[in-house]
Amino acid sequence: MNPLESRLAYPFGETLPPPGRKFEIAPGIYWIRKPLPFALNHINLWLLRDHFEGRQGWTVVDCGIASDETRALWDEVIDHELERLPIVRVLCTHTHPDHLGNAAWLTERFGAPLWMTLGEYAMGRVLQSGLLGTDGPSTLEHFMAHGLVDAAHAETLKLRTSYFARLVPAMPLSFHRIAAGDAIPIGDETWQVIPGFGHSPEHAALFAPGVEILISGDMLLPRISTNISVHAMEPEANPVQQFLDSIDRFAALPAQTLVLPSHGRPFRNLHERIAQLHQHHEERLAEVLELCARPTSAADVVPVMFKRELDTHQLFFAFGEALAHLHALWFKGRVVRTRGADRVYRFQVAPPA
Numbered sequence: 001m002n003p004l005e006s007r008l009a010y011p012f013g014e015t016l017p018p019p020g021r022k023f024e025i026a027p028g029i030y031w032i033r034k035p036l037p038f039a040l041n042h043i044n045l046w047l048l049r050d051h052f053e054g055r056q057g058w059t060v061v062d063c064g065i066a067s068d069e070t071r072a073l074w075d076e077v078i079d080h081e082l083e084r085l086p087i088v089r090v091l092c093t094h095t096h097p098d099h100l101g102n103a104a105w106l107t108e109r110f111g112a113p114l115w116m117t118l119g120e121y122a123m124g125r126v127l128q129s130g131l132l133g134t135d136g137p138s139t140l141e142h143f144m145a146h147g148l149v150d151a152a153h154a155e156t157l158k159l160r161t162s163y164f165a166r167l168v169p170a171m172p173l174s175f176h177r178i179a180a181g182d183a184i185p186i187g188d189e190t191w192q193v194i195p196g197f198g199h200s201p202e203h204a205a206l207f208a209p210g211v212e213i214l215i216s217g218d219m220l221l222p223r224i225s226t227n228i229s230v231h232a233m234e235p236e237a238n239p240v241q242q243f244l245d246s247i248d249r250f251a252a253l254p255a256q257t258l259v260l261p262s263h264g265r266p267f268r269n270l271h272e273r274i275a276q277l278h279q280h281h282e283e284r285l286a287e288v289l290e291l292c293a294r295p296t297s298a299a300d301v302v303p304v305m306f307k308r309e310l311d312t313h314q315l316f317f318a319f320g321e322a323l324a325h326l327h328a329l330w331f332k333g334r335v336v337r338t339r340g341a342d343r344v345y346r347f348q349v350a351p352p353a
């Protein structure tokens with residue numbers, strides 16, 4: 001949780017949209033919330049009034065996971081909140097299941113296209129098909145190379161197969177590509193695509209200068225820091241640096257910008273939040289660097305960064321995040337990486353040149 005949350009402003013106070021109902025953020029821009037069966041128990045989705053390809057209707061930004069509960073709430077929204085107009089376009093900020101889960105279900109139902117970046121769409125297709133990726137055995141191997149020895153967690157991780165496909169049972173077979181710098185007319189506003197890296201392959205945030213509103217997706221959240229992980233598919237990634245470089249792009253936006261995040265409540269004071277996130281990761285990097293006075297694996301970092309008991313789902317993210325911070329130091333040349341006779345990677349403060 002963000003200890004400096006009180007420095008942010010929440011213009012709608014504690015108000016949340018009731019289940020299955022929309023809440024007006026600005027004319028033609030609405031907020032809906034869907035439940036998630038995780039510690040992070042909700043996601044925010046956005047409804048934008050649109051006229052697209054000759055049709056009056058709605059562009060939906062993000063979709064919720066493909067659960068019966070989420071779909072029942074979608075039915076409520078469709079029946080009562082869309083002013084009898086269709087969904088004309090589905091836009092997903094990125095490929096994570098809470099954002100993408102119902103994309104095929106919605107696009108098929110309304111004959112609407114999916115708009116997404118190439119990086120997110122392609123990664124979604126790969127994960128959805130189960131060809132590669134985060135499935136059990138490759139994840140287990142990845143974590144073992146970074147010191148995971150706990151047999152119970154190892155067994156659960158190995159069995160963690162089809163995780164993505166369970167939450168995203170289908171994907172649209174074609175998409176419309178959006179990319180950095182695009183200006184997308186939606187209803188009366190034009191939304192600029194701001195790319196983001198480090199959390200997912202090619203995240204798209206959307207900024208409407210006319211109303212000074214940023215749909216930030218998962219790249220700028222008020223209460224929690226965005227998960228930044230090194231995954232099995234790209235084991236030598238440097239996502240912490242990518243993330244920090246990405247949020248700096250939002251620093252160019254006006255100070256009074258209203259941020260619509262995927263988790264938490266709409267907030268103002270984005271420049272403060274950007275500074276807080278830099279500070280947060282700086283502190284974590286300092287903590288990890290201290291551990292690296294002696295040879296340190298990601299498994300050694302996890303209990304220092306995460307001082308509570310973790311279930312396997314949480315361990316998956318904690319491990320990825322611990323390794324991401326080690327990699328940030330490694331890429332900066334602050335630590336060197338070695339692989340011991342036990343085949344485990346360890347990181348240690350670089351000796352003076």
Ligand SMILES: [Zn+2]
Pocket residue numbers: 094096199200218
């Ligand atoms: Zn995400």
